[in-house]
Amino acid sequence: MPLVTSKEMFEKAYKGGYAIGAFNVNNMEIIQGITEAAKELQAPLILQVSSGARKYANHTYLTKLVEAAIIETGLPICLHLDHGDTFELCKSCIDGGFTSVMIDGSHYSFEDNIALTRQVVDYAHDHGVVVEGELGRLAGIEDAVNVSAEDASYTNPAQVQEFVERTGVDSLAIAIGTSHGAYKFKPGQKPQLRFDILAEVEKRLPGFPIVLHGASSVIPEFVETINKYGGNMPDAIGIPEDMLRKAASMAVCKINIDSDLRLAMTAAIRQYFAENPAHFDPRQYLKPARENIKRLVAHKITDVLGCEGKA
Ligand code: G3H
Ligand code: 13P
Ligand code: ZN
DSSP states (O other), rough: OOOOOOOHHHHHHHHTTEEEEEEOOOOOHHHHHHHHHHHHTTEEEEEEHHHHHHHHHHHHHHHHHHHHHHHHHHHOOEEEEEOSHHHHHOOOOOOOOEEEEEOOTTSSSSHHHHHHHHHHHHHHHHHHEEEEEEEEOOEOOOOSSSETTTTTTTHHHHHHHHHHHOOOSSSEEEEESBBBOOOSSTTTOOOOOOOHHHHHHHHHSSSSEEEOOSSOOOOHHHHHHHHHOOOOOOOOOOOOOHHHHHHHHHHHHEHHHHHHHHHHHHHHHHHHHHHOTTTOOOOHHHHHHHHHHHHHHIIIIIIIIIIOOOO
């Protein structure tokens, strides 16, 4: 099976009340851990590449690793550009075989966001590629952008219809209180998401797939392991899983997960070195890291996303 777009995945997910996991990939072990879990559970997958991942691992290496995963798993896999920030970057990924791109114009004015997004949609659709746009700004740190909590803003539901109609996007990322990274809420703060905004967006865009960024749960077990074995992470709080399940049962069809993968990998490697301080073969410590990623992704698929058996 060749790479697929997310079109059919989202149609089924919307109707079925579940979501597809969009996992960030940066190297072979991450791709293997994710795709091995998805194969065992027969889950559809979106593998997403940020511009930072592309700089780190190189476009060709990543696309060839994803092609290998398709051969090994036989799963429908969509290869997506995460947080594309320019037309040129989106074009390069479209020309280079991606089946989906995000153009993140959320830091521009409404009109400038529409103009940039429309430009990407025109090129992408001419090449059979789907596009995710973004309205509203999430807090947190991405490779190129650091948005403070004060500069973040919820999506205005009154703007979504016009944005989707004028840009032609295939899915829309919205800001309802999630944020990027491991520190989503302050210690003592009760995690809260604006489900009223999501419900209003759903009402204005019936049947249209919504995307949730910054959706890692920041699983306490991994943070505890990191700190037990020499790490020093301050209180890290993520999105509670029951909120993600609720979002998946609504219009959210794509749930983005990166930080949880990083924590799973780092926890396993820290533990490995603490227990085996004299070892130096990368295969020895990358193997438990890959296994931890597989365990995490299996948990997400079965207990959070609800996409088990939907491939
Ligand atoms: O939302 C951003 C993703 O977590 C990717 O992070 O830009 O550091 O690769 P990155
Ligand atoms: P997390 O940092 O919560 O994993 O979010 C990842 C993300 O939104 C990638 O685009
Ligand atoms: Zn994101």
